[in-house]
Amino acid sequence: xxxxxxxxxxxxxxxxxxxxxxxxxxxxxxxxxxxxxxxxxxxxxxxxxxxxxxxxxxxxxxxxxxxxxxxxxxxxxxxxxxxxxxxxxxxxxxxxxxxxxxxxxxxxxxxxxxxxxxxxxxxxxxxxxxxxxxxxxxxxxxxxxxxxxxxxxxxxxxxxxxxxxxxxxxxxxxxxxxxxxxxxxxxxxxxxxxxxxxxxxxxxxxxxxxxxxxxxxxxxxxxxxxxxxxxxxxxxxxxxxxxxxxxxxxxxxxxxxxxxxxxxxxxxxxxxxxxxxxxxxxxxxxxxxxxxxxxxxxxxxxxxxxxxxxxxxxxxxxxxxxxxxxxxxxxxxxxxxxxxxxxxxxxxxxxxxxxxxxxxxxxxxxxxxxxxxxxxxxxxxxxxxxxxxxxxxxxxxxxxxxxxxxxxxxxxxxxxxxxxxxxxxxxxxxxxxxxxxxxxxxxxxxxxxxxxxxxxxxxxxxxxxxxxxxxxxxxxxxxxxxxxxxxxxxxxxxxxxxxxxxxxxxxxxxxxxxxxxxxxxxxxxxxxxxxxxxxxxxxxxxxxxxxxxxxxxxxxxxxxxxxxxxxxxxxxxxxxxxxxxxxxxxxxxxxxxxxxxxxxxxxxxxxxxxxxxxxxxxxxxxxxxxxxxxxxxxxxxxxxxxxxxxxxxxxxxxxxxxxxxxxxxxxxxxxxxxxxxxxxxxxxxxxxxxxxxxxxxxxxxxxxxxxxxx
Numbered sequence: 001x002x003x004x005x006x007x008x009x010x011x012x013x014x015x016x017x018x019x020x021x022x023x024x025x026x027x028x029x030x031x032x033x034x035x036x037x038x039x040x041x042x043x044x045x046x047x048x049x050x051x052x053x054x055x056x057x058x059x060x061x062x063x064x065x066x067x068x069x070x071x072x073x074x075x076x077x078x079x080x081x082x083x084x085x086x087x088x089x090x091x092x093x094x095x096x097x098x099x100x101x102x103x104x105x106x107x108x109x110x111x112x113x114x115x116x117x118x119x120x121x122x123x124x125x126x127x128x129x130x131x132x133x134x135x136x137x138x139x140x141x142x143x144x145x146x147x148x149x150x151x152x153x154x155x156x157x158x159x160x161x162x163x164x165x166x167x168x169x170x171x172x173x174x175x176x177x178x179x180x181x182x183x184x185x186x187x188x189x190x191x192x193x194x195x196x197x198x199x200x201x202x203x204x205x206x207x208x209x210x211x212x213x214x215x216x217x218x219x220x221x222x223x224x225x226x227x228x229x230x231x232x233x234x235x236x237x238x239x240x241x242x243x244x245x246x247x248x249x250x251x252x253x254x255x256x257x258x259x260x261x262x263x264x265x266x267x268x269x270x271x272x273x274x275x276x277x278x279x280x281x282x283x284x285x286x287x288x289x290x291x292x293x294x295x296x297x298x299x300x301x302x303x304x305x306x307x308x309x310x311x312x313x314x315x316x317x318x319x320x321x322x323x324x325x326x327x328x329x330x331x332x333x334x335x336x337x338x339x340x341x342x343x344x345x346x347x348x349x350x351x352x353x354x355x356x357x358x359x360x361x362x363x364x365x366x367x368x369x370x371x372x373x374x375x376x377x378x379x380x381x382x383x384x385x386x387x388x389x390x391x392x393x394x395x396x397x398x399x400x401x402x403x404x405x406x407x408x409x410x411x412x413x414x415x416x417x418x419x420x421x422x423x424x425x426x427x428x429x430x431x432x433x434x435x436x437x438x439x440x441x442x443x444x445x446x447x448x449x450x451x452x453x454x455x456x457x458x459x460x461x462x463x464x465x466x467x468x469x470x471x472x473x474x475x476x477x478x479x480x481x482x483x484x485x486x487x488x489x490x491x492x493x494x495x496x497x498x499x500x501x502x503x504x505x506x507x508x509x510x511x512x513x514x515x516x517x518x519x520x521x522x523x524x525x526x527x528x529x530x531x532x533x534x535x536x537x538x539x540x541x542x543x544x545x546x547x548x549x550x551x552x553x554x555x556x557x558x559x560x561x562x563x564x565x566x567x568x569x570x571x572x573x574x575x576x577x578x579x580x581x582x583x584x585x586x587x588x589x590x591x592x593x594x595x596x597x598x599x600x601x602x603x604x605x606x607x608x609x610x611x612x613x614x615x616x617x618x619x620x621x622x623x624x625x626x627x628x629x630x631x632x633x634x635x636x637x638x639x640x641x642x643x644x645x646x647x648x649x650x651x652x653x654x655x656x657x658x659x660x661x662x663x664x665x666x667x668x669x670x671x672x673x674x675x676x677x678x679x680x681x682x683x684x685x686x687x688x689x690x691x692x693x694x695x696x697x698x699x700x701x702x703x704x705x706x707x708x709x710x
Contacts, residue, residue, distance in 0.1 A: 001047045004079045010040065017041045022048050027167040027184055029140070031177045034364040035207060038170040039072075042136045043079075045168045046107065049134045050085065057133040059107045062115060062151070064142040064357055066091045069109045072138075076107060090114055103128060112142075112150040119157050120413050120496060130163050137169040140180060141399055143434055145355045149403045152434050153410045155184070159432060160419045172360050173395030179441065180399070183434040207367030208374040211393040212241065215386025227256045230340045230380045231263035237338055238264070238319065241376045245335030246312065249321040250362045252345050252354075254589065255538045257295040260321035260340060261288045280304050289317060296322040299588055324358055335375055337366035342381040342389060345535050352535075353385070356392060363393065400445055401435035408466045408502045409495075415476055416488045416496040423484070426463045427456070473506055490614045498607040501529035508608050513619045517630075518555045520608070520623040525568040530600045534563055534593055543590070544569045552576025554636060570594040571601055575636050577644075577651055602631045643668060646693050653680055668694050 010018060013036050020028050021044040028045070032038050046059055063069050069091050076087040087107035091114050102108060110118075119129070135158065142148045158165060167184050171177065214237075216229065238247055251257040261284075268291055280286040281301045285308070288294055294308045294317045311317040312332055320332070324344070339362055344354045354362075359379075367375025379389050391397045403410065414420040420429055430436055436459070439446055443458075467486070470476045475492035479485035488496065495505045504527045514520045525531075544560040547553065553572050557565055570593060573580055580590040605628045612621035630637055633645055640663040644654035660679055662668055673687025680686070 001050075001083070003082065004043055004047065005040070011037050013037055014040045014044075018044060021045045021168070025052075025166060027169075027181075029167075029169045029171070029177055029181045029184065031171045031174050033173055033209070034360065035367065035369060039138075042138070042168055042170065045134060045136065045166070049166075050106075053133040054131075056131050057106070058128075058131045059134040059136065060115070060132055061107060061109045061136040061138065062112060062154070063109070063138040064111065064145070064147055064151075065361075066111060068138065069111060073109050076109075080107065090118075112147060112154050116150050116154050116157075116413075117499060119154060120417065129161055132158075132163060132165060134166050134168070137167065139357060139360075140169040140171045141174055141360070142357050143180070143401060144397070144399045145357045146402055146405070147355075147357070148401070149406055149410070152401060152403045153413070156429065156432050157414070157417070157419065160417075160429075171399075174399050175396055176398045176441075179437050180434070183437045207369055207372050209363075209367050210241075210374065210376045211363075211379075212376065213379045213381065213386055213389045213393060215381055215383040218382040218384055226343070227251075227259060227341060228263070231256075231260050232267075233380060234260055234338065234340065235264050235267045237378050237380075238336070241378055242318075242336040245318075245372070246315065246333075246368075247319040247336045247338065248332065248334040248365055249319065249338045249340050250324050251321055251340050252324065252343060253537055254295075254297040254299050254323060256340065257297055257321040257323055258284065261293045261295050261319075264293060264319065264321075265291050280307060292316075292318040294320050296320050298323070298592070299582065324354070324362060333365050333368040333371075335366070335368060335372055336378065337362060337376070338378045338380070339363075340380055342379060342385060345537065356397075359389075359392065398442070399438075400442065401433065401438050403433055403435040404446060404462070406501070407435075407462070408470065411463075411466055412470060412475060412488065412492050412502075413496050415486050416493055420486060422486055423460075423463060423467065426467065426486075427460055430459050430463060431456075473509065475505065491611060494607050494610040494614075498603050498610075500604065500607050504529050504604065505607070508604070508611055509615075511620075513617060514623045515619075517623050517626050520605075520620075520627050521555065521571065522564075522568060524601050524604050524608070524627070525564045525571070527600070527604050528563065530604060531563065531567055531597065534567060534597065536563065536566065537589055540566060540590065547573070547578060550576070550578055552578050567597055567601075570597050571631075574598055574634055575630055575639075577635065577641065598631060598634070602628065605631060646690065648686075648690065648693075656680060665694070665697065665699075669699075 013030075013032050017028070017030060020026065021041045025048075028041075030038055030041060042061070049057055049059055061069075061072060063072060069089050073087055073089045080087050085107065086105045087109065088101060088105040090102055090108050090110040135155075137151070137155070140151075142151055155167075169180060169184065171180070174180075214233070216233075234249060249257070249260050251260055265288060280289060282304050285294060285300075285304055289311070294312070296305060296308050300308070308317060308320065309332060312320055320334075321340075339354075339359065342353050342359070344352050344358070363377045366377045377393065379393065381389055388397075411420065411426065414426075414429055420426045435446075439459070467476070470492070471478070473491075474489055475495060476486055476488050479487060491505070491509060494500070495502075500508070507523070507526070511523055514523070541560055544566060548556055548560060548569065553569070553576060555568070555572065557568065560566060560569060570580075570590065572578075574594050580588055580594060582588050605624055609621060609624040609628060612618075612624055626637055633642075635641060635644060640658040641651070641654040642663065642665065643649045643657040644651060649657070656679055657668075657676075660675075662671055671691070673684075673691050676682070676687040676690050677684060
């Protein structure tokens with residue numbers, strides 16, 4: 001296993017953790033600064049498992065984002081594949097068919113959300129679960145984030161399974177590391193009762209990091225004005241903290257990143273223009289590059305984006321203004337990182353701050369190991385938030401649980417699994433969570449008074465209240481035999497299977513009988529809790545209002561004003577094949593949002609269909625099925641462009657085929673291969689291949705006759 005490590009000597013942190021990680025089998029929690037080599041400690045634990053575990057032993061690595069998972073898979077495939085050890089990613093939309101591949105994989109890389117959805121049906125994969133020997137949790141400080149509730153529920157659930165499991169959890173610097181150790185240790189089974197927590201201070205950081213938080217008076221008004229105010233401070237910050245070395249500026253939107261470059265350019269000395277050998281397609285990029293500046297985001301032409309990255313690494317470009325997506329994925333470390341505003345954007349009508357995990361990822365890009373002895377982070381925020389971020393960057397913010405924020409969904413899930421069978425087991429499950437550990441230490445944070453009432457009594461009350469609410473909405477029920485045993489109703493099962501939030505589920509169940517597909521589509525579009533990441537970005541309203549009367553918009557709106565309107569319009573754009581690209585043909589943020597919305601809409605509609613069956617509501621079922629077909633095919637049910645569903649047929653080919661009056665599958669089946677080739681200007685055997693694809697499609701007929709008359 002020497003080849004796993006590309007260096008000759010372990011650093012201080014790795015050396016200190018070596019005996020616990022490699023020679024012991026106990027659990028381990030490590031808190032250390034970003035960039036201090038914590039991944040190597042996990043690799044030591046992996047090697048121990050491979051040496052001493054069974055031949056079929058499996059290792060789970062869990063990280064909060066898909067980008068981090070992809071990064072880890074890329075690295076570990078290079079290290080472990082030559083040794084015959086498979087490492088695969090299991091995130092996002094990995095389908096059920098991929099379970100077979102997972103069975104053949106030793107190192108499974110996943111996110112809390114994906115692992116949660118899988119272990120919600122863990123009875124289907126019980127034997128697979130029993131093979132897990134090691135559970136690695138990266139960025140465990142995500143517990144403080146909204147997504148932390150999912151991680152907490154996952155770990156608590158794993159403890160209910162009868163498996164021998166070792167935990168290694170790593171975290172950025174946090175003061176209450178012992179609470180994480182207590183939480184995990186409290187639920188040990190079958191493994192010696194031993195749990196070490198090791199905390200390393202900033203002196204162990206390979207590149208020393210200076211942190212500066214600047215708070216400015218909060219300015220009422222729109223986000224654009226605040227962004228302008230922060231942009232005006234950027235050149236001053238660069239001159240003060242960069243030491244003439246590379247700078248990354250993180251911005252909340254693409255427009256904000258471009259605005260940052262414009263403002264810095266306007267403030268710079270006009271003499272500071274240099275000639276740069278670059279052929280950027282984006283004219284603004286070419287103009288900024290002459291000043292040693294560039295912007296970087298997903299909307300850039302791939303060639304331009306690649307050139308920006310290369311020239312930044314070569315120091316031809318010294319400053320990049322980028323969206324927060326660059327915090328993970330592309331490895332572009334800088335001497336100075338500036339976070340231009342801690343506000344990520346509007347969500348449900350409110351300005352939301354970046355999550356702690358997102359900010360820590362951005363900060364992680366500061367300081368270049370091997371190139372710098374120090375690095376700097378500058379955070380620009382409001383005066384009101386200044387103290388909060390000073391506490392965060394200094395590592396003095398206690399981790400708190402977020403499980404209570406959506407506890408009700410997790411209770412449904414555990415009842416469906418059988419982990420919770422009555423109020424007593426519900427309380428027992430709650431006592432196994434990080435929420436319980438922190439509740440004992442800091443009840444005020446959870447809006448509970450610190451008086452003589454015991455924590456167990458408080459938990460019982462919380463539990464009883466949520467269970468009553470679930471029962472009231474017919475999501476769970478008590479067994480008639482003993483009036484105590486809890487069981488999920490078909491509605492509760494649907495809520496769990498389709499990962500639906502409680503308010504959305506109540507809305508789906510309480511909705512009456514729709515009169516059309518439009519009614520159903522509007523209902524789905526108002527699933528605010530599921531679409532919580534969708535917000536209005538600069539220019540969205542103007543663009544969507546400009547296309548609201550497009551011929552392919554089936555259900556026009558008077559005006560786009562709410563997030564639900566935006567969701568409704570984007571679904572119609574996808575179904576009507578309306579381009580969301582910008583004037584240059586480049587992908588926009590709307591494309592990514594539309595993709596996410598379509599996934600959510602399909603999931604919610606499936607749930608609606610299941611509810612309709614249980615309600616015996618024929619109209620609700622009919623329109624739900626019609627909408628679901630459209631969402632799956634990504635086109636309207638009576639679209640003339642049905643050929644777009646065939647392999648090798650894009651939007652333009654589909655349009656050409658439709659213009660030849662081939663607008664249903666019967667007509668397509670009867671079409672000669674040569675005619676397809678003639679229409680599309682393609683050579684043989686294109687037509688034969690296309691006809692084969694059409695032939696394998698099922699041709700269904702439905703017959704109905706009355707068997708009994710009442």
